[in-house]
Amino acid sequence: MFDSRHIRTFHEVVAAGSYSAAARSLGYTQPAITQQMKALERTVGVPLFTRAGRGLRLTEAGEALARHAEVILGSLDAAQQQLGALSRLRAGRVRVCAFPSANATLIPEAMARLIAEHPGVRVELLEAEPPESVRKLLRGECDVALAFSYPGGEAEVPEELVEIPLMEDRLTVLLPVGHPLARRHAVRLADLAEERWIAGCPRCRANLLKICADEGYAPDVVFTTDDNLAVQSLVAAGVGIALMPSLVLSFMCHAKVTGRLVEPHQHRRVSAYVLREHLRIPATAVVLDELRRAGASRAGC
Template sequence: MASGLDVQRLLIFREIARAGSIASAARSLGWTQPAVSQHLRHLERQAGTPLVLRRPRGVQLTEAGRTLLRHAEAIATRLRLATDELDALVRLRAGSVRLAAFPSAGATIVPAAMGLLAGRHPGLDVRLREAEPPQALGLLAAGEVDLAVTFAHPTSAPHPRAGFPSGPEPVEVGASDLVRVVVGADPLVLVLPRAHPYAQPADVPLPLNALAGEKWVGGCDRCTANLLALCADAGFVPDIRHSSDDYVLTQALIARGLAVGLLPRLALDASRDPGIAVRPVAGLGHRILYVSHHRDADRVPAVRGAIQALLDTMAPTLDHTPT
């Protein structure tokens, strides 16, 4: 009774059937004739029946041999297709990569990186999900995405105001098999109503404590914590009247004179209200932008290609990082 047929021996048997003799199959395979005969005998033992009849001028397939040959041909075809598909994946002619990114990155740098990746490797299927950093890392840990684009504020980043780490580093979210790589920097700026007395000159840094008496708009929990820490460094506690992680709403509140606030440059690149003014502030620093992935996932060609596209898109921000 046939059980556990060996795939290599099936392919050798296929070559015997195609060549018409054991000797011809051995020459085609580059093997010795005794080695090919031995594999055939082992396959016949596994099959439980003769597969060929030996004739003076070659071999003749038995009924069992003809039946098995059909399956051997199908296996050879599937293996060839598998080889072709793997080659396409390795050469980035095919494959997929799933990204999760926070909103302002999802509206700016990620589409640019996706466009760059599509131009380099048009066969790749790239998919994007919008998610704040904690949710993006959760999706990554659960295997629902391949890459998570996240950020850390200057007051919470492991390397605040002191340059950037190089190479992969552990992600501090309790998932030991996740690592992250720095892909860019996103400067923080002060956003004011256009008619505010401190709105000009736009190119001169303003001390943060000059806004100590203002009403402020905060952001998400992490953004608000960063605002509180920066203001504490400047010697005051901000009067936070509003909170929103929607950068469009935040700008709308500021444009109507209801508050001032801090926003990352990417949020302004994504959408800018005409009623606001922007000024640099000494000491605000920048958000560090990361791409996180499972350890060794960057060995997968599609993932590695996406990481490189993000690095190439964000490289100018690393070269011109504000202090």
């Protein structure tokens, strides 16, 4: 294994033409240069220099190493610059996996500030519902995972992960604008027992079944889709109603659909997850900071 200091000194000896000239250039003593070159020759296993009068001549092995030395040192310098940029937050890549409504709301807000304040940090965006987003994190397919959980349905966080709470997202019921209950500020879940329902992802569907059971009935689920735009279209068409998080209301696309809070109060917790050791990576830490700010700005919305 080459010592990078020996390679750098070797490169200077070749450029300067002698040990003494290299010593002056590097600020070393000549014996120190001699010792380093002997150590390098021991590593290589063959001589690198022969004497030619007062100067030095490269052996065949020395010529081969000289051809590679500049490339090696260039790569080392590039690596040092890149690592320095990463540690000073001038650069870095962070892979974020989030669920659809977070990708449409929290992520754009956080990334806009990130681009303005840390333009060298690049974010790659993936999409998955929980718990698949957390599984991707554990498999190394992303660096930060956004997920949500409902009261009573929280899964235990694996020991190697850290959970960073971002916000509580209140639940609303989506109704056609002409629905008799759309005139109310909030709608009691008990008043929706006779409605047809559109359910979302498995975690959301399980929560819908639970909270309706708490009110004494089983919802009549006629459609299931985790496509937020499809849910809105189905509600607009009058074929069913849906329980949706308030984050979805910020990108409501249908004028024929309205959202109303439900009673009793319902919410889901939105969190970011990261491997414990990755908290020390500057680019990851700054992405988490921006996600916290985005979540705080929407708290209570």
